[in-house]
Amino acid sequence: MSIDIRLITPIITKGIRTLEDVRPLERQGLTVSHSLLESGPSSIESEFDEALAVPDSIRVAIEAEHSGVDAIILDCMGDPGIYACREAVSIPVLGAGQTSMHLANMLGHRFSFITVLDRIRPMIDKIIGSYGLKDKYASFQSIDTPVLELSHDLEALNEALSEKALIAIESDGADAIILGCTGFLGCADAIRASLQGRGYCVPVIDPIPAAVHMAEALIKSGLTHSKVSYPEPSLKVISGYSIPKYNSAAN
């Protein structure tokens, strides 16, 4: 069995996420491919940005399924359009946020979500609530830096994240840390080491690797999302979008 996983980064900006980022996750029997959007925002930091990202994410998800990939990962912690994509395709659609939150809940009792900007707190609170995990949500912390300005000074970024993680553990009672922006890819090891140096051995979840491995686990287990809750959309007249499979219905 060879497994193909498609990572959809739901923005239009080239160069932030590249295949180089996911190449290390590949191994024999596992390939990871990558898509950007053609229509949408240059980064996602609001409900507004999410709204503009979802329609083209659906198109890209449908094309991914048509091209034969085995699972789709939405590369954004707010999981924009995860339910709409699940309606449109039958292969597993994982959200970087949803996957991380469930892993955190399995490995500890109270997780903190450490991210880029204070302003996305209501969005994150909302999805944690909708996944039924609010009782296990210790806190939201942010380093208050826009996604597109994320330091290329990795050391400074790791230090800023480690400091927030320490506060989450010591003040908020967290016992697991979610790196709450997929742009933090690769920072987990340094943060884990920094916390361990302070006496805290806690899981630090790097969402993209975690989601890739979880997607593999679902595929090997023969599992996908429920079509009772995510039934296929009815064909109907649609204007202004060209969505494969639903195309013929467009006026």
Added chain:
Amino acid sequence: MSIDIRLITPIITKGIRTLEDVRPLERQGLTVSHSLLESGPSSIESEFDEALAVPDSIRVAIEAEHSGVDAIILDCMGDPGIYACREAVSIPVLGAGQTSMHLANMLGHRFSFITVLDRIRPMIDKIIGSYGLKDKYASFQSIDTPVLELSHDLEALNEALSEKALIAIESDGADAIILGCTGFLGCADAIRASLQGRGYCVPVIDPIPAAVHMAEALIKSGLTHSKVSYPEPSLKVISGYSIPKYNSAAN
């Protein structure tokens, strides 16, 4: 003070909602105007449909604010894009669903939501959860008829809805009924009378009139949504959409 309220029906189908529907709600000092979408689905019955409705709803909401209206009502019980629209404008944005659910919660202890199709149950459960009202949600009931096939035989529709409302009260413990599709406009009186004939005096909430009057109440009280939770979107490069105010940033 003259109040102008804009009803946005987030679909492209002409003729389902007309100004005739809302004319009876107007009175001295209150006018209600109406917009449809240019891009989007012909009806909303899935997360997929909602996703295609939101971007153009945002555009229409921004234009409504520019044109000087005092409040916006989203004419769909799933409140698609309510948070994104609130980020984009400063005037009150009400959802037909959110408003009805809060009124039901004020007037009784456990409400039922009676709608068109079984398949939207997960969507409704999700928004009720996100509004924090799950403890007061007695049940979901549906007459299982697509929106665009809603009977023009009003009497048959009223009977079908009254029957479900009776089940909601007698079997599910509901004490308030939400008409869970804005296409049921005008059915409330008949259902209320039917239930009263069975010995049950319960509020039957017709979402559009309720939302228009609630919008008036907010405006008169000088209240709008919180900009702490719905901050204005950052200007950034956007592709594929032409959204006023955010236009200049588009590539």
Added chain:
Amino acid sequence: MSIDIRLITPIITKGIRTLEDVRPLERQGLTVSHSLLESGPSSIESEFDEALAVPDSIRVAIEAEHSGVDAIILDCMGDPGIYACREAVSIPVLGAGQTSMHLANMLGHRFSFITVLDRIRPMIDKIIGSYGLKDKYASFQSIDTPVLELSHDLEALNEALSEKALIAIESDGADAIILGCTGFLGCADAIRASLQGRGYCVPVIDPIPAAVHMAEALIKSGLTHSKVSYPEPSLKVISGYSIPKYNSAAN
């Protein structure tokens, strides 16, 4: 349609609430009248005070309905006797607390309740819980001043309230503010401006105007509370109270 709303201030002290307070809310087609109690406490700051206020509030509510008013507002944030009054009358009975809390929940995600005295915290916690809104309750704050000693120095009062509102936003994560004493009538604008000066545009809910406008909205929508949950009291022998309608049953 001319709408008459009766404000019942459930205390015996004359001069704290006057018609002058509500006159500005009147306009063509809307009149607001006012009642005090004959029996009861001079202010409400405990469950004990509430208990002594409720029987005469019921009497006054029944008389209000008899006299033809369209809706009743209980002028106290603890909503004393709201359910008993709803059993006794059929016109809408609104609580200043319940109405404010629902509006706050609609306009933001987490509200704070800023009031007179620390000691009423358990009472407020209890009603928020009974309305099912606990998940949205960011914090309770008080300026710790008895109702009857509320400063006539409005500027000092506004400053004290603004300071607590700022703490609610910055430390407790609130995005909406409820003025938690109907004696704070008229303070909302100053507090809103003060918060805006600190960069926070949040709804600041002044309960009495909000409740008057909400009552109007209910009346225009033809809605009142559920008689399934608030059924009319059975006639039975009552001693020590003279309650219209239930009089003949008294021994």
Added chain:
Amino acid sequence: MSIDIRLITPIITKGIRTLEDVRPLERQGLTVSHSLLESGPSSIESEFDEALAVPDSIRVAIEAEHSGVDAIILDCMGDPGIYACREAVSIPVLGAGQTSMHLANMLGHRFSFITVLDRIRPMIDKIIGSYGLKDKYASFQSIDTPVLELSHDLEALNEALSEKALIAIESDGADAIILGCTGFLGCADAIRASLQGRGYCVPVIDPIPAAVHMAEALIKSGLTHSKVSYPEPSLKVISGYSIPKYNSAAN
């Protein structure tokens, strides 16, 4: 140590509750005395009835404390005025409802509340919610008979209650039964035997004996309610009531 417990039946009707009812609970070192109200309703079946019962219950509670009793039990499953009475006195004030619900929660996982009338369901739901026990509340069942018409045919009453208890266990998933009206005093043994005959050994809680023994346990443990949450009422002008200790403040 001799313990004196005062049972306050918060109605005016003589003969429903008598000292004969509680005599069997007395033993060496334990006496139980009894009070009725002078002002109030003849039975409690609504929020309206409760409201009229509370002021005189407070007076009787204060007099009980003055007369030297060690604890007070409110003889009504809705626990009317329990918080107001706790503010007014320092000795333990137990509610028949609160005590039964906590015992049920300790002895099983999901309790049912079986009572006289369907119409009190919202009142019972409300207090269970306010005690934080909603997750453990399997169901509400009623035999739909007014308190004052409770059969003197004990056998028929026991049969009706046993039937509802059986439904609670088999259909609602209950594992403990609360006799939800203090007028059911003495029925527990027969119901327990009837359920045992059907193969179900479950606790059947008779509220008055349970509350008397719990009051004893509190007294022996030196425990009473928290004055942080139930602080003594401030002295202030009161009209229309003659409440000892707060008398001098009345106008």
Added chain:
Amino acid sequence: MSIDIRLITPIITKGIRTLEDVRPLERQGLTVSHSLLESGPSSIESEFDEALAVPDSIRVAIEAEHSGVDAIILDCMGDPGIYACREAVSIPVLGAGQTSMHLANMLGHRFSFITVLDRIRPMIDKIIGSYGLKDKYASFQSIDTPVLELSHDLEALNEALSEKALIAIESDGADAIILGCTGFLGCADAIRASLQGRGYCVPVIDPIPAAVHMAEALIKSGLTHSKVSYPEPSLKVISGYSIPKYNSAAN
């Protein structure tokens, strides 16, 4: 009626709990006996310790029932094995933790749990959740001292506990205090006095006396746990344990 209550201290260390500790609770008609384990840990400070304590606690509980005692109290705040013991015997099995938490919930609105070690926080959080009392749980505080090193300097211990109790009230909003280690037996009066000196009259629950009196109350009320939720274990082959009643089934 003479009541015999068996206190099971689920550890093997002699001398920590002695009959002298419980002698003061005895009175005419009430005797308290005591058992230690033969197999198990020397103290309980982890899930690991609990796991090793439970099998022998079951054996001791069965022997206690055989010897005719009327109720069993597990002398550990984590209530280890309470459900397994309830399956194995029919007499009431009380946990020191469960009993204290329910009493705290009856006497106030939000309790704090003050105990020996930070590391048992997840265990305590878990049992409070499983009893359905999480909404009423104000905070966890610890003096961070292992059980076997608990100061014999009672004054220092009382001071440390009083300090944490004060923080619980002033910072965490607690209105009732649970002494969260049965090794704190006898400290309640000093802590209560210390808090009263700071103006706070709150219940301070000493778990062992409270559980003994609650056990008495259950026995006098004829109540025990539900056999629907704690049914007798099926006889089956067991290896490595010698448990009376289930012996014959061992290989």
Added chain:
Amino acid sequence: MSIDIRLITPIITKGIRTLEDVRPLERQGLTVSHSLLESGPSSIESEFDEALAVPDSIRVAIEAEHSGVDAIILDCMGDPGIYACREAVSIPVLGAGQTSMHLANMLGHRFSFITVLDRIRPMIDKIIGSYGLKDKYASFQSIDTPVLELSHDLEALNEALSEKALIAIESDGADAIILGCTGFLGCADAIRASLQGRGYCVPVIDPIPAAVHMAEALIKSGLTHSKVSYPEPSLKVISGYSIPKYNSAAN
């Protein structure tokens, strides 16, 4: 990287679970080994059985870690001793129950748990509550057959399970099915097909394959449980058990 996963079946009965069961899950780079207990019950159907299974499960888990395996799976849906084992080892310890419940929560909105016996319902309710997933738990269903009598007539078993799954979907509102006994290994495909024949495409989770693949995902992601919440047990005197690593401390 070669991954070794140890399945611990926490009972003493030989032949129920064999390496043949897990062999099909192995592939290049993944081996699955298996352990039974030496001390414990012959099957797990009660809290009593669980209590007797945990001490030897800890021993076997410690030995598994010593022998170099990468992760441990507890082969029982009640996850007996999962927290104690996590304290004792550092490699991931997965429970068949916990893993299935989180997967179900990720793939749908409301799962049902279909198992062997009605009597384990309280145990399952308890663990679902402790994992924070109660809001997503649609129902418990059982075929009421003891584990050791599970039909070797696979077809009959599949039919019985499919029937319960259908009820879960149609009556309880489930959209995902958990096979709630690890003895149902291998039944998922037939049940999924049967439901699909009725029009329902839902995930049917077979716990052992799912847990094996999830364990792989955790190992590849470098994640294990939090040592903040599951700290290593203190060394102390232990009697009656011989637990490696803690041995030297035994008397």
